[in-house]
Amino acid sequence: MQSLVLERQGELSLRDFPAIDHDEETLGPRDVRIRLHTVGICGSDVHYYTHGRIGPFVVNAPMILGHEASGTVIETGSDVSTLKPGDRVCMEPGIPEPNSRATRLGMYNVDPAVRFWATPPVHGILRPTCVHPEAFTFKLPDTVSFAEAAMVEPLAVGIHAATKARIKPGDNAVVMGAGPIGLVTALSALAAGCARVFLSDVAQPKLDIGAGLSRAIIPVNVAQDDLAKCVLRETDGWGADVVFEATGSPKAAAGIFQPLAPGGCVVMIGGQPDPIAYDAGAAMVREARVENIFRYAHAFPRCVNMIASGAIDVKPLITRTFAFSDSVQAFEIAASAPASDVKMQIEMPQ
Known part of the structure; x- marks a missing residue:
């Protein structure tokens, strides 16, 4: 064989x-x-x-x-x-x-x-x-x-993350990382009801692919622009309701609370090989909720149905x-x- x-x-x-x-x-x-x-x-x-x-x-x-x-x-x-x-x-x-x-x-x-x-x-x-x-x-x-x-398997990660985030219609989200998991998470966030998704990365070709998926996806090249400043500027200083960390980068993860709105939710998706810095003070003053995901559960039928209907491409x-x-x-x-x-x-x- x-x-x-x-x-x-x-x-x-x-x-x-x-x-x-x-x-x-x-x-x-x-x-x-x-x-x-x-x-x-x-x-x-x-x-x-x-x-x-x-x-x-x-x-x-x-x-x-x-x-x-x-x-x-x-x-x-x-x-x-x-x-x-x-x-x-x-x-x-x-x-x-x-x-x-x-x-x-x-x-x-x-x-x-x-x-x-x-x-x-x-x-x-x-x-x-x-x-x-x-x-x-x-x-x-x-x-x-x-x-x-x-x-369906990678999409299931994004669907599971969006479910854990408890997205509400009209929410603004940030997805840190425009790799395969970041992109399916952005699509999942939109399908769950987000009005806009700010997608960040350092690779412009991946950001271009993300921007082509929906006009509701706003690419941010963090090699050139400050993600938190961009999100705050576009949300009247309030911040994003949900931040998805999908880079697996300690440097990126260190800033997860900066673009987050008060009462918002951070969802940790990217695997971190070592312990990372956690700004407890930034989380506290926002009364942030932090969720972690490990693969997915009960997501495959939802993914198949959403692809079949055209809700996610x-x-x-x-x-x-x-x-x-x-x-x-x-x-x-x-x-x-x-x-x-x-x-x-x-x-x-x-």
Whole structure:
């Protein structure tokens, strides 16, 4: 089974990979077998490639990459009732322990026992087929393409962040970071009811892409302009109701309260590898609410419906597509972080 394998930090290969656990490939009564079609390259995939680890998750053995995916059901377990062979689907990549306390409370994304694709020691899905639970596999409407469906996973992060922010119609928001997660967060904030979204970054090509998504997105190049001054100027000195931190940069995160309005909410999205400075005084005088998100929960059906209806258009974010045979090159390009690219995807052989 030819797969894209991270052999070790900095080394990828496209090769047969017979080491998938038998249990992982065994079709259970409530599972479906899926032929993969499109897989997105995520920043976490690239980070494992370039650094060999993310926090406590260390690549100690060869691991298949990829977790943003769509495909076609080719086989179903005996108790599957909502899917059939031929159905086009996208898949939520994190499988929690069904009886854990977190899962029973509805917070399955923070279950310590969750198994998430391409997170050591769990393999990803840059391979021909996978087995996945019916409960975390979602049928696609005819209006949603495989490429759009592979964007559901990153979009789910933005939808989860917007939900945690408790956006009200007419709110002003700031999204710090115009990478893939920042851009889907901006779209999610608008879909949730924001009147305007101030989008900040240092890469002008990414800001240009963001500005092209909606006239309600106001780009701010923080290499040239002061974000807080811009937001205060445009909001009569009041500030933004919500600030989303989607850079993962300690320097950017240090200023999260500066553009925030009194009583506003900060949502921390970007992963921080180390502890960051937290201005408790700035938060206190605003009586700020601070939310943190870890992946998402209960978001995939919402994302599919919003893409299908046209409420959110993710197509402009897909800036480059590679054949599976060019996967190694695709990761090399992604690791170089081209300023004009947002989401790169890989199409699997059919």
